[in-house]
Every structure is written in C-alpha cells, then in structure tokens.
C-alpha cells in the first residue's frame with residue numbers, strides 16, 4: 001500500500017524543525033531513520049500531514065564519551081553503535097545490543113534516538129539504555145529539557161514527548177571504572193524482534209555490586225526495569241545465591257503474554273535464565289576491567 005499524501009520538509013536547523021512541528025500543530029512527524037515510521041505510513045497505521053526530516057541538521061550524529069558517560073545524538077545509527085569501540089568495556093550492554101537489531105539494512109539507517117522515541121515494547125534500545133542508566137534530551141518551543149528514560153517511556157508507543165518536540169540526544173551516566181554488561185536476546189530467527197530479552201549492567205564497588213541495572217524487552221507494555229532485582233543486588237556480594245534471587249525477582253516482575261513467539265510461562269523462564277546468565281557475564285567482565 002502507498003502512504004497517504006504528506007508534505008515533506010528537510011530543515012537545516014533544530015529551531016526550524018521545531019517551528020515546522022508547531023506549524024502543523026501535532027499533525028507532523030519527525031523522520032529520522034524511517035525504519036519504523038515509513039512502514040507504519042505504508043500500512044496507513046499513521047498518516048501524518050507532514051514529515052520533518054532531521055537528517056540534514058548538523059551536529060546530531062555525535063557518539064562520544066563525555067565526563068565518563070556517553071552522548072548519543074539523534075542521528076547516531078544502529079550501525080555506528082555496532083562498530084564503536086566506545087560501546088565495549090563499561091558500556092558493553094549497549095555494544096551487545098546494536099548487532100542484534102534486525103538486519104544490516106535496518107541498522108544502516110535506523111537510529112538509537114528514533115527507537116527510543118518510537119517506544120516499541122519489543123524494541124531493544126529501551127531496555128539496554130534503562131540498564132546502563134540514561135536521560136533523554138529534548139528540544140521544543142520552550143527550549144531544552146531533560147527527562148530520565150524511565151519517566152520518558154510511558155507505555156506501548158507512548159512517551160513523554162510532546163508532538164512539537166524533538167529528541168536531540170541520549171545521555172548515559174558515568175558507570176564508574178569497574179563496570180560492564182550484556183544484552184541477551186531470544187529471537188525465533190536472525191532479524192526478528194525479541195521473544196524476550198534482558199539487558200544487564202553492573203558497576204562494581206570494592207568487589208561488591210555497587211549498582212545493578214536490569215531491564216526487559218518484549219515481556220510487558222514497555223521496556224521496563226526489574227527494580228526489585230536491581231535493589232536486591234545493590235551493595236550485595238556477587239554470590240550464586242544473590243544472582244539466583246535476582247533472576248527470580250526479574251522473572252516475577254515480567255508481564256509476558258501468550259503469543260506466536262511463546263507462552264507467558266516460557267518467556268518468564270527466559271527472563272530468569274537470561275538475568276542469571278547476564279549477571280555472571282557482566283560481573284566477570286567488570287572484574288577483568
């Protein structure tokens with residue numbers, strides 16, 4: 001099917017882009033990689049009056065370390081993350097996520113910020129970024145504001161973003177010197193969305209777990225942190241018992257459903273196993289530093 005007719009704009013600045021979004025009063029959409037928006041328009045799931053293409057705006061493709069944390073600009077593609085040395089080591093939960101997103105064609109164009117703005121509960125970046133700890137930087141008519149990712153993601157395909165606002169950047173906090181993580185995703189075949197997936201991040205403090213981030217994909221209405229598991233691990237020694245208990249708590253916090261990818265019970269068990277496995281991998285990698 002062809003999309004419904006729409007106007008197309010390719011502004012050269014963020015200010016101009018925001019003005020265009022205001023002019024269409026909620027009826028225009030930002031176009032980044034187009035890997036979710038264009039298929040939705042072709043299926044007529046969405047029919048915006050206008051597209052505001054941000055690809056010609058300079059300075060939005062920054063992927064850089066700053067003050068120990070990371071800046072991921074609105075035009076940073078999945079591909080750039082897949083190839084970046086920055087996302088190994090302390091940010092390995094992100095480095096492990098990138099190559100598991102769809103196929104090379106989608107990864108060449110799709111963006112991290114676009115995924116977060118799209119807020120698909122099956123999307124992979126939301127969980128990985130929740131686990132490492134991230135904020136969303138937003139530009140709108142009133143200027144810039146920053147929202148914690150956990151508050152930004154409100155539900156399936158729903159965020160705290162106003163229709164006149166643009167995500168300009170994601171900022172990841174400094175995880176400290178002894179940190180690592182991973183992203184474990186079960187998919188029916190290469191390129192599929194997750195049956196279930198778990199992002200794990202650990203920062204060690206004198207050998208104990210200082211901060212643990214655990215977040216889930218595809219087992220609830222949004223990417224969500226397994227907060228009880230995170231809390232149980234904070235300050236704990238990384239023993240087999242603590243890891244098993246975290247796996248149990250993460251599985252308990254999942255809200256899966258039966259579908260063509262598997263039963264709710266099966267997905268909950270995947271969450272338990274992946275949480276335990278991910279924690280062991282992350283702790284070993286953080287120790288090796």
Ligand SMILES: Cc1cc2nc3c(=O)[nH]c(=O)nc-3n(C[C@H](O)[C@H](O)[C@H](O)COP(=O)(O)OP(=O)(O)OC[C@H]3O[C@@H](n4cnc5c(N)ncnc54)[C@H](O)[C@@H]3O)c2cc1C
Nearest residue numbers: 030032033034035036037102110111114115117123124167
């Ligand atoms: C075949 C296929 C398989 C896929 N498999 C996976 C997968 O396994 N895992 C996964 O996580 N994803 C998957 N995706 C989705 C893919 O990762 C998309 O790239 C991503 O969801 C959206 O990023 P985008 O840059 O393409 O955004 P777009 O498609 O351009 O936009 C998506 C939505 O976000 C809004 N938006 C985009 N950028 C901004 C911004 N900076 N500010 C405000 N709003 C913005 C748009 O207005 C639109 O509503 C798949 C897509 C396809 C086509």
